[in-house]
Amino acid sequence: MTQTNEPLLRVDNLTMMYGDRVGCKDVSFELRPGEVLGIVGESGSGKSTLLRSISAQQEPTNGVVEYQTRIDGVRDVYQMSEAQRRLLMRTDWAFVHQNPRDGLRMNVSAGANIGERLMAIGDRHYGNIRSNADSWLGKVEIASERLDDLPSTFSGGMQQRLQIARNLVTSPRLVFMDEPTGGLDVSVQARLLDLLRGLVHDLNLAVIIVTHDLAVARLLSHRLMVMQQGKVIEHGLTDQVLDDPQHPYTQLLVSSILQN
Amino acid sequence: MEQIVKNPADGASAYNFAYLDEQTKRMIRRALLKAVAIPGYQVPFAGREMPMPYGWGTGGVQVTAAVIGPNDTLKVIDQGADDTTNAVSIRQFFAKTAKVATTEKTAEASIIQTRHRIPEKELREDQVLVYQVPIPEPLRFLEPRETETRKMHALEEYGLMHVKLYEDIARHGHIATTYAYPVMVDDRYVMDPSPTPKFDNPKMNDMAALQLFGAGREKRIYALPPYTKVKSLDFEDHPFEVQTWEDECGMCGARDSYLDEVILDDKGNRMFVCSDTDYCAERQEAGHRGPQHHDQPLGTSKREEAAE
Numbered sequence: 001m002t003q004t005n006e007p008l009l010r011v012d013n014l015t016m017m018y019g020d021r022v023g024c025k026d027v028s029f030e031l032r033p034g035e036v037l038g039i040v041g042e043s044g045s046g047k048s049t050l051l052r053s054i055s056a057q058q059e060p061t062n063g064v065v066e067y068q069t070r071i072d073g074v075r076d077v078y079q080m081s082e083a084q085r086r087l088l089m090r091t092d093w094a095f096v097h098q099n100p101r102d103g104l105r106m107n108v109s110a111g112a113n114i115g116e117r118l119m120a121i122g123d124r125h126y127g128n129i130r131s132n133a134d135s136w137l138g139k140v141e142i143a144s145e146r147l148d149d150l151p152s153t154f155s156g157g158m159q160q161r162l163q164i165a166r167n168l169v170t171s172p173r174l175v176f177m178d179e180p181t182g183g184l185d186v187s188v189q190a191r192l193l194d195l196l197r198g199l200v201h202d203l204n205l206a207v208i209i210v211t212h213d214l215a216v217a218r219l220l221s222h223r224l225m226v227m228q229q230g231k232v233i234e235h236g237l238t239d240q241v242l243d244d245p246q247h248p249y250t251q252l253l254v255s256s257i258l259q260n
Numbered sequence: 261m262e263q264i265v266k267n268p269a270d271g272a273s274a275y276n277f278a279y280l281d282e283q284t285k286r287m288i289r290r291a292l293l294k295a296v297a298i299p300g301y302q303v304p305f306a307g308r309e310m311p312m313p314y315g316w317g318t319g320g321v322q323v324t325a326a327v328i329g330p331n332d333t334l335k336v337i338d339q340g341a342d343d344t345t346n347a348v349s350i351r352q353f354f355a356k357t358a359k360v361a362t363t364e365k366t367a368e369a370s371i372i373q374t375r376h377r378i379p380e381k382e383l384r385e386d387q388v389l390v391y392q393v394p395i396p397e398p399l400r401f402l403e404p405r406e407t408e409t410r411k412m413h414a415l416e417e418y419g420l421m422h423v424k425l426y427e428d429i430a431r432h433g434h435i436a437t438t439y440a441y442p443v444m445v446d447d448r449y450v451m452d453p454s455p456t457p458k459f460d461n462p463k464m465n466d467m468a469a470l471q472l473f474g475a476g477r478e479k480r481i482y483a484l485p486p487y488t489k490v491k492s493l494d495f496e497d498h499p500f501e502v503q504t505w506e507d508e509c510g511m512c513g514a515r516d517s518y519l520d521e522v523i524l525d526d527k528g529n530r531m532f533v534c535s536d537t538d539y540c541a542e543r544q545e546a547g548h549r550g551p552q553h554h555d556q557p558l559g560t561s562k563r564e565e566a567a568e
């Protein structure tokens with residue numbers, strides 16, 4: 001078992017350059033099991049670039065991403081073999097995309113979507129896969145009778161909940177989320193946030209969530225990083241950052257949300 | 261069978277031996293050698309245009325052209341039958357361009373080119389089975405990106421194949437895939453035996469003959485060397501099963517062969533008959549009789565209907 005005071009993820013001096021243009025620069029932080037880190041900023045602030053680099057989807061120009069693996073101890077994710085890294089990404093990690101279509105297979109049933117990760121790690125018992133998928137459907141508040149339906153027949157909120165179930169079925173310890181409530185109606189957003197908050201708590205998930213929505217960040221995250229022009233300009237406990245922002249840019253962000 | 265012929269024996273012929281030029285044949289043979297060395301792995305090759313449409317199996321024709329020698333005896337089957345237009349045309353093509361002997365008898369052939377079926381009669385070490393393949397990539401159904409499917413093969417990420425089978429069971433209550441049923445080759449590569457019926461999958465396993473697969477449109481070659489382990493994918497609680505028939509062959513009474521349903525007239529009368537014409541004929545010659553056998557051969561036109 002990982003000890004709670006040992007970091008699950010350590011990011012050290014991460015820099016992503018696109019030629020002369022800065023994607024993100026000199027970002028360092030640690031994340032512990034069960035901890036939720038919000039990364040906020042406007043579009044173009046580098047938060048999505050940072051998320052891609054941390055989640056092994058885009059190798060950074062500089063810096064290190066280390067993860068406390070279940071069996072191999074601490075590993076630099078970009079030093080792992082591609083096979084090991086892809087295995088990590090579909091077992092102990094999860095990635096929830098803003099658009100559920102990017103995270104779901106639209107041409108197979110909800111059950112097959114949830115079962116895919118189980119089959120990818122060698123589960124070969126149809127009955128077990130199906131009952132596992134059914135149970136996950138329940139956990140994300142989708143009725144059992146939708147198990148064999150295609151995701152294209154689901155509402156946007158249901159698709160997003162299905163994407164979450166599909167990701168969590170292998171009991172990952174670290175979940176990356178990119179604007180998970182973006183594009184949803186306000187009432188649908190609220191329900192999804194409630195659900196996410198419950199799952200994060202019950203499953204003791206570590207989460208890195210990228211959002212431009214400070215209300216989402218406040219509701220879900222323990223800590224906040226504020227990004228501007230590729231750099232982290234403020235980093236602290238969520239309540240502190242939002243109630244007593246130090247950096248002028250953060251103050252501007254917070255006041256603009258208060259005015260809305 | 262494989263004798264390299266420098267030049268076509270018949271100088272009057274407008275074609276090189278077996279149509280393809282020697283350089284192209286060597287290129288295909290190199291791809292074949294690589295394919296044999298890595299069973300089930302899809303080897304790209306610079307496929308040539310052949311004087312026939314892709315649907316006629318230009319991949320298989322190119323493979324046959326690359327391995328055939330003047331002393332070979334060629335059999336060509338389409339849906340198990342030697343007498344369909346496709347089979348006859350390919351047989352004539354090689355009779356003309358390579359002047360090889362042709363046969364309809366499985367036992368007499370050194371090379372058998374097929375579109376769908378594997379002959380019922382057990383093949384031998386001195387025989388080669390050449391498949392015409394329309395779609396070589398088994399992962400294509402769920403993953404359209406070629407870069408991604410290549411990576412999946414390289415890293416043995418085959419969970420998607422079971423997603424397809426899962427979906428089958430969820431929709432139909434059983435694995436409804438009957439053709440192009442995916443197999444694991446030598447515990448390493450997942451391969452599509454398309455468009456062979458799953459009835460023939462067990463014959464691929466541990467077969468004495470060399471099996472070569474050519475996909476013309478997608479320009480891929482793959483192979484199963486003799487005695488390769490070939491296992492059909494399945495679930496523990498939904499094991500692989502081959503098709504079975506309640507009926508026997510109406511002509512020869514066979515109960516162990518792949519049967520086609522043949523419509524006899526417009527009154528709805530039908531019968532079942534072996535799809536492997538040579539197997540059926542041989543059994544009839546040996547005196548086996550099915551319930552519809554009236555000591556008259558079944559018309560060719562009906563057989564072609566069944567092959568559609």
Ligand SMILES: [Zn+2]
Nearest residue numbers: 509512534540
């Ligand atoms: Zn028969």
